[in-house]
Amino acid sequence: MSEQLTADVTIDARGAGCPGPLMDLIGKVKKADSGTVFELQTSDRGSVTDVPEWVEKAGHELLETVEHDDYWSIYVEKA
Amino acid sequence: MNGYAIVIATDEFEKITAASIIGSIAAASDIPVDVFVTMNGLRPFEHEVVETRDFTTGPLGEAMLTSEETEVPLFTEQFRDARDMGPMNLYACTMAMEMWGRELDDYVDIFDDELGVSGFLTKAADKQVIFV
Numbered sequence: 001m002s003e004q005l006t007a008d009v010t011i012d013a014r015g016a017g018c019p020g021p022l023m024d025l026i027g028k029v030k031k032a033d034s035g036t037v038f039e040l041q042t043s044d045r046g047s048v049t050d051v052p053e054w055v056e057k058a059g060h061e062l063l064e065t066v067e068h069d070d071y072w073s074i075y076v077e078k079a
Numbered sequence: 080m081n082g083y084a085i086v087i088a089t090d091e092f093e094k095i096t097a098a099s100i101i102g103s104i105a106a107a108s109d110i111p112v113d114v115f116v117t118m119n120g121l122r123p124f125e126h127e128v129v130e131t132r133d134f135t136t137g138p139l140g141e142a143m144l145t146s147e148e149t150e151v152p153l154f155t156e157q158f159r160d161a162r163d164m165g166p167m168n169l170y171a172c173t174m175a176m177e178m179w180g181r182e183l184d185d186y187v188d189i190f191d192d193e194l195g196v197s198g199f200l201t202k203a204a205d206k207q208v209i210f211v
Contacts, residue, residue: 017149019100019157026107027164044149058108 005064005075007039008032014043014071021047022054029060029078036078037063043071051076082111082166084203086210087120092140092154094211095123099154099161101209106165113206114158115199116190117172120211121179124171124186129155155187162189168202170194 011028013021021042028038040051048065051074055062063075085102087095098114106112116124123134132144143151152160161167168191171183176193183193194202 015148015150017143017146017151019104020150020152022104023107023160023164026104027160030164054104054108 005039006037007075008036010039010041012041013047014041016042016044018044018046018050020044022051025051025076026054029058029076032078034078038076038078040074040076041071042074047074048072080207081205082113082207084199084206084208085112085114086199086208087114087116088118089211090119090122090135092123092134092136092144095120096140096143096151096154096157098209098211099157102167103157103161103164106161106167109165111166111206112161112168113199113202114167114169115172115194115203116169117175121171121175121181121186124155124189125181126185126187129153129187155189158189170199170202172196172199 009028011024013024021040021044025040052062055076059079061077063077066073083105085098087098102112102114169189171190171193173193173195183190
């Protein structure tokens with residue numbers, strides 16, 4: 001359940017179009033320690049499929065995607 | 080294959096934006112990217128054109144430039160961010176610059192250098208070429 005997830009870093013990319021949310025996430029992930037959990041908040045529908053693609057290719061872990069009324073929270077743990 | 084070599088020869092805003100998005104995500108993901116801007120592709124990188132947003136656009140480009148709901152970074156900002164995050168280099172074509180009567184300083188400050196075709200082919204030798 002999403003209530004059980006606690007992010008170490010929250011990235012509010014709501015309102016940003018592609019590829020803004022993903023670029024924000026990549027930039028933050030690169031500078032973080034292994035095990036850091038991110039919550040990417042995005043209103044960009046494309047991010048819901050695009051971010052998981054990148055996460056898998058980059059070797060990180062997609063924890064959960066939570067849909068809110070007008071945005072999504074994508075939880076990612078850095079490998 | 081060791082990354083991408085993107086040739087921008089068009090002045091169409093949408094095509095340059097697409098190239099900037101694809102190249103930026105690749106570079107941010109640590110995939111080497113060399114961008115060679117040539118022919119009409121150089122004009123949208125001029126200071127005055129960027130400042131006045133005097134781009135050659137279609138309907139989608141107009142929407143991207145004017146949307147109040149979705150913030151779409153300009154391709155110049157996209158390239159600048161990508162250069163800070165990963166292995167991306169941008170080069171302006173020397174021949175096209177001469178034809179336009181421009182110097183490197185006439186363009187937004189995102190180019191690493193100017194380059195001729197031989198130099199670009201050397202950089203592109205081990206890369207997949209994308210031509211827009």
